[in-house]
Amino acid sequence: MTRQERSTPPQQQYAERSYRSPAALVGGVLLLLLGLWLGGDALLRGATDTKLMALFALLLGAPLVVAYTVRPLVRAGEDRLTVRNPFRTITLPWGAVQDLRASFSTEVSTAGGKYQLWAIPVSLRQRKKVSRQAMRGADTSRPRFGPNADAGGPVPRAMADQALDELREIKERAADRESAQGEPVVRWSYAVIAPAVVGAVGLAVMIAL
Known part of the structure; x- marks a missing residue:
């Protein structure tokens, strides 16, 4: 070196x-x-x-x-997650984030409560489409060669679920970092x-x- x-x-x-x-x-x-x-x-x-x-x-x-x-905007930095919703901006150090989930909407959970992620909407239609694609990809009865062969590749994910996977990955990396600790800050x-x-x-x- x-x-x-x-x-x-x-x-x-x-x-x-x-x-x-x-x-x-x-x-x-x-x-x-x-x-x-x-x-x-x-x-x-x-x-x-x-x-x-x-x-x-x-x-x-x-x-x-x-x-x-x-x-609406969600910005994920190395030390904190910034959630800009219609009327509030919530700044969350990654150490304060307990969970990120998506059901009918996406939300982040902390010890003090939950905050919705308006910038990452959940599309049930897209989830159904992705689920059908995944089921077709898992069908072992399909031919391995020829025009109907499965191209392979990663299992498809809906956009909201993929975004939350990325956010969880950043959260895990920052979990023990001193600069990522602190309390949530909410501004109107x-x-x-x-x-x-x-x-x-x-x-x-x-x-x-």
């Missing part, structure tokens, strides 16, 4: 990983464009009451669309909550008048 090789600090074996729902992102962007088109038209051409209604509707609707489609997203509340109150006042 050369002197240069000995002096080079070891690099992290795994880079930080992020998980999002592509379908939610696309749907959210389309909804925002539609809302801005309709709301912008009302703001430009409508009467005073119509403009106010459109303004409050945008203040209410746009943050909610962003919260449930664009905002007031940038989403505040305009939505203003929009809801404004719409309620306009309807009551």
Whole structure:
């Protein structure tokens, strides 16, 4: 080993990983464009009451669309798991994570409670499809050669289950690391909550008048 090789600090074996729902992102962007088109038209051409209604509707609707489609994110680092849900951001040192599971939704468990992973949705349809593929792959009556032969390879997994497998692997590596210990930290997203509340109150006042 050369002197240069000995002096080079070891690099992290795994880079930080992020998980999002592509379908939610696309749907959210389309909804925002539609809302801005309709709301912008009302703001430009409508009467005073119509403009106010459109303004409050945008203040209410746009943050909610962003919260449930664009905002959700799961970021897995070497020392902690960051869960960004519609209205909260939860920072979990890996030492505080007890379990990661997926049934009808994905969630992470700690000693203080459970948190849903909005960015990793569970698709029951995809699970059924993967299950059928796995059963076909396990059918030993199929010919080993020819056009109907099984190509082999790893057992397929649904996207949510595969993501949780990766997160469990990172958790196991960090279980005893001192820098991965600590308590969960929960922060509310007031940038989403505040305009939505203003929009809801404004719409309620306009309807009551």
